[in-house]
Amino acid sequence: xxxxxxxxxxxxxxxxxxxxxxxxxxxxxxxxxxxxxxxxxxxxxxxxxxxxxxxxxxxxxxxxxxxxxxxxxxxxxxxxxxxxxxxxxxxxxxxxxxxxxxxxxxxxxxxxxxxxxxxxxxxxxxxxxxxxxxxxxxxxxxxxxxxxxxxxxxxxxxxxxxxxxxxxxxxxxxxxxxxxxxxxxxxxxxxxxxxxxxxxxxxxxxxxxxxxxxxxxxxxxxxxxxxxxxxxxxxxxxxxxxxxxxxxxxxxxxxxxxxxxxxxxxxxxxxxxxxxxxxxxxxxxxxxxxxxxxxxxxxxxxxxxxxxxxxxxxxxxx
Amino acid sequence: xxxxxxxxxxxxxxxxxxxxxxxxxxxxxxxxxxxxxxxxxxxxxxxxxxxxxxxxxxxxxxxxxxxxxxxxxxxxxxxxxxxxxxxxxxxxxxxxxxxxxxxxxxxxxxxxxxxxxxxxxxxxxxxxxxxxxxxxxxxxxxxxxxxxxxxxxxxxxxxxxxxxxxxxxxxxxxxxxxxxxxxxxxxxxxxxxxxxxxxxxxxxxxxxxxxxxxxxxxxxxxxxxxxxxxxxxxxxxxxxxxxxxxxxxxxxxxxxxxxxxxxxxxxxxxxxxxxxxxxxxxxxxxxxxxxxxxxxxxxxxxxxxxxxxxxxxxxxxx
Numbered sequence: 001x002x003x004x005x006x007x008x009x010x011x012x013x014x015x016x017x018x019x020x021x022x023x024x025x026x027x028x029x030x031x032x033x034x035x036x037x038x039x040x041x042x043x044x045x046x047x048x049x050x051x052x053x054x055x056x057x058x059x060x061x062x063x064x065x066x067x068x069x070x071x072x073x074x075x076x077x078x079x080x081x082x083x084x085x086x087x088x089x090x091x092x093x094x095x096x097x098x099x100x101x102x103x104x105x106x107x108x109x110x111x112x113x114x115x116x117x118x119x120x121x122x123x124x125x126x127x128x129x130x131x132x133x134x135x136x137x138x139x140x141x142x143x144x145x146x147x148x149x150x151x152x153x154x155x156x157x158x159x160x161x162x163x164x165x166x167x168x169x170x171x172x173x174x175x176x177x178x179x180x181x182x183x184x185x186x187x188x189x190x191x192x193x194x195x196x197x198x199x200x201x202x203x204x205x206x207x208x209x210x211x212x213x214x215x216x217x218x219x220x221x222x223x224x225x226x227x228x229x230x231x232x233x234x235x236x237x238x239x240x241x242x243x244x245x246x247x248x249x250x251x252x253x254x255x256x257x258x259x260x261x262x263x264x265x266x267x268x269x270x271x272x273x274x275x276x277x278x279x280x281x282x283x284x285x286x287x288x289x290x291x292x293x294x295x296x297x298x299x300x301x302x303x304x305x306x307x308x309x310x311x312x313x314x315x316x317x318x
Numbered sequence: 319x320x321x322x323x324x325x326x327x328x329x330x331x332x333x334x335x336x337x338x339x340x341x342x343x344x345x346x347x348x349x350x351x352x353x354x355x356x357x358x359x360x361x362x363x364x365x366x367x368x369x370x371x372x373x374x375x376x377x378x379x380x381x382x383x384x385x386x387x388x389x390x391x392x393x394x395x396x397x398x399x400x401x402x403x404x405x406x407x408x409x410x411x412x413x414x415x416x417x418x419x420x421x422x423x424x425x426x427x428x429x430x431x432x433x434x435x436x437x438x439x440x441x442x443x444x445x446x447x448x449x450x451x452x453x454x455x456x457x458x459x460x461x462x463x464x465x466x467x468x469x470x471x472x473x474x475x476x477x478x479x480x481x482x483x484x485x486x487x488x489x490x491x492x493x494x495x496x497x498x499x500x501x502x503x504x505x506x507x508x509x510x511x512x513x514x515x516x517x518x519x520x521x522x523x524x525x526x527x528x529x530x531x532x533x534x535x536x537x538x539x540x541x542x543x544x545x546x547x548x549x550x551x552x553x554x555x556x557x558x559x560x561x562x563x564x565x566x567x568x569x570x571x572x573x574x575x576x577x578x579x580x581x582x583x584x585x586x587x588x589x590x591x592x593x594x595x596x597x598x599x600x601x602x603x604x605x606x607x608x609x610x611x612x613x614x615x616x617x618x619x620x621x622x623x624x625x626x627x628x629x630x631x632x633x634x635x636x
Contacts (some may be wrong), residue, residue: 074412102359
């Protein structure tokens, strides 16, 4: 399997390209659940839904999240009842949250529910939450400790961040399928997702980090930082807040003990020597995924980098 | 207060007329919760919603339940996910269930939530669930013991009924506000609702029955059976199944130890002497509530009957 450690929008787009380049049945997305929260009594899992709905081709392409053509009749009535409305939930979207919540209450695990939704929506890529345990990411700000979605959506990234607390609810065990998957992987890809709050929570699971630092399987990352900026989301302020440099070099340094290679954007070509000097194979290419051709090209480049690192794996990849 | 023991559609329409005849602030609806159920993890309270949404004038007038102009985007996606779809839930409608479920999970009582929704929707009539305890009504059928909504909606009243089990989850205490309300009432009206599964669960609360049999307050019923048929719903088979006669006379006999008077339809005028011979004052009038004039006329007739029974109360009623 080709395993992709995934956040939301960037990862979902990357995997779309990957699934057009290799058989989707050979791909497994391990998805961040640090953004998960309970709102209106409903269990909401933003990154699982973004990845699943993108691969099911039902995503709202303009937003990158939510379901295409969705309506907000329920939300309008929740507002009328005085419920909080800062987190928009479309009517179709709500079906995912209602279904997931009911199944969890009936005793299913998050892994099981993610797989049920994936199958129902006809997605061939395996989708695995990083953990079945609660693993909320908190952002430490000048307005106090906020859940990531409170910081990101409700406060629109306005508070000044001075730190991040991963796994804020206590120890987080890997999802049952996760370690076997990592150990049998042909290649492990760290998607172009926020290193702090998207990939960070996955890597903060002790068994995941240990596996990645000791595996012989090639581990390659795709930098989400291009020209010192994030394609989407608050990667820059969050990287700064935890002492990371918000550049492609900073991303490589963040993952230095885990990765064998990294794909960075053409605009950051000048950073390649510094990354390579740290023993990280570096592939420079266009990484902005405007449409399917760019997504597929990025996927191919990433697999090519992995095959350069582990030539014996190469022939089986594409 | 004018207290109305209420089921769903018939009661809601009756109270609409009543609230146009006396100040709505003087009316309290005590609503059956025997139909309540959890579906998709959501706490659904059909009669509370029908009464509240009718009085808020947001009800779907064609159906008698659900919210006018509602859509079914969420339900369509729940179906796509393989969730059961026999109980239709509109997108606006879902907001009530989501809000109620979240509030209950946060520790609020059903009484509190009913009042919050009532206020949010601008209803001046007090709305009180009969109990804050679970009180499911089960129907004993040739297909086994079914929740009332399974019998009524899912199985469309097709199974042969041989009995009804009220309060199937165990002892049911009156809602905190209920007994004080009954004891201070000027008049107690039993709405034109199903005697077995709508009014029955309210009267099956021991303290309610005791209060009604011992009170000096006039208690009057409006027959939901007209010409041997129910205006709406399965009153006839359910009355038969529990050994009651499905006529206006049968309704009077069902409530004989509780009521001082009953309003029956003109079409049933010939039954009046038999009812009166049982010591129950009987007012014969048109009871079919086609529009607001008929609703108001029925409310006036019911209050008139109550005032004939208790002349000292009469002057204060209208």
